[in-house]
Amino acid sequence: MTDSENGRRLHAVDDALLRRREAISDLGDALRLLIEHATATEAPTEELRRAAERIRQAAAPLGERARGRHEPPSADDMRAGVRLYNPVTGAGSAFAPPLEIHQEGEITVGACTLGLAFEGPPSYAHGGVSAMLLDQMLGYAAGASGNPGMTVRLDTGYRRPVPLLTPLRLTAEVVDVDGRRVTVAGSIATAAEPGEILVAATGVFVGLRAEQARRLFGAIAGRGEESRAG
Numbered sequence: 533m534t535d536s537e538n539g540r541r542l543h544a545v546d547d548a549l550l551r552r553r554e555a556i557s558d559l560g561d562a563l564r565l566l567i568e569h570a571t572a573t574e575a576p577t578e579e580l581r582r583a584a585e586r587i588r589q590a591a592a593p594l595g596e597r598a599r600g601r602h603e604p605p606s607a608d609d610m611r612a613g614v615r616l617y618n619p620v621t622g623a624g625s626a627f628a629p630p631l632e633i634h635q636e637g638e639i640t641v642g643a644c645t646l647g648l649a650f651e652g653p654p655s656y657a658h659g660g661v662s663a664m665l666l667d668q669m670l671g672y673a674a675g676a677s678g679n680p681g682m683t684v685r686l687d688t689g690y691r692r693p694v695p696l697l698t699p700l701r702l703t704a705e706v707v708d709v710d711g712r713r714v715t716v717a718g719s720i721a722t723a724a725e726p727g728e729i730l731v732a733a734t735g736v737f738v739g740l741r742a743e744q745a746r747r748l749f750g751a752i753a754g755r756g757e758e759s760r761a762g
């Protein structure tokens with residue numbers, strides 16, 4: 533194959549991957565809309581039954597070619613951190629708010645708005661949802677500092693309830709690196725009042741030894757290589 537043929541082939545693969553990622557995000561948007569409407573709806577009972585039937589019909593073809601637990605999504609790129617179905621940040625996840633995260637110098641900054649599907653106390657977020665957002669934020673900050681690891685501890689202090697349907701601002705910052713152990717602190721506030729901390733968390737993340745990474749993720753890493761090569 534000539535260089536230009538090879539270049540065209542790689543380009544076509546990239547285009548196909550980009551189109552697939554766009555389609556996954558589009559499906560994610562539709563599913564999140566569905567969940568939000570299904571949570572908020574006061575439509576007549578018969579409409580709920582009709583909707584359930586139509587949703588089962590729409591789901592069936594998606595289940596015909598499904599991956600297993602150890603098979604990464606073909607559109608993901610683990611090494612580049614592209615995880616389309618991450619339950620917190622994934623554009624393709626029906627469940628994710630999704631939380632948008634970026635780095636501002638040493639500080640990790642996140643933004644999202646939680647819909648009614650995330651309700652715990654009436655009109656406020658479920659405490660487990662706040663912990664989930666913070667776990668992701670703190671883990672991202674650990675990785676961004678060059679010290680990726682798994683959560684071994686997450687201490688969460690709930691100072692004020694987190695309002696639903698309100699833009700939120702989250703922050704996280706590494707406070708200590710001690711060998712394989714990284715300590716990260718973070719918080720949730722509203723975007724309108726970023727100084728008023730609603731939930732504060734401190735997490736400890738532990739970097740995996742090579743042998744641990746192989747034991748926990750070896751099967752998945754192998755399959756990722758195969759699917760990229762193929």
Ligand SMILES: CCCCCCCC(=O)SCCNC(=O)CCNC(=O)[C@H](O)C(C)(C)COP(=O)(O)OP(=O)(O)OC[C@H]1O[C@@H](n2cnc3c(N)ncnc32)[C@H](O)[C@@H]1OP(=O)(O)O
Binds near residue numbers: 669670672685711738
């Ligand atoms: C961008 C991506 C963001 C992702 C964010 C989301 C991250 C996650 O949610 S990860 C999923 C949840 N976490 C898990 O499932 C992890 C489960 N835990 C484990 O598998 C193991 O604990 C593992 C493999 C991480 C570490 O095991 P192991 O190497 O045996 O740990 P161990 O030797 O006991 O401890 C290592 C160090 O951490 C410390 N440590 C361990 N547990 C804790 C704890 N609960 N609190 C404080 N320190 C701890 C130890 O004291 C030790 O420190 P030192 O080296 O100074 O003595």
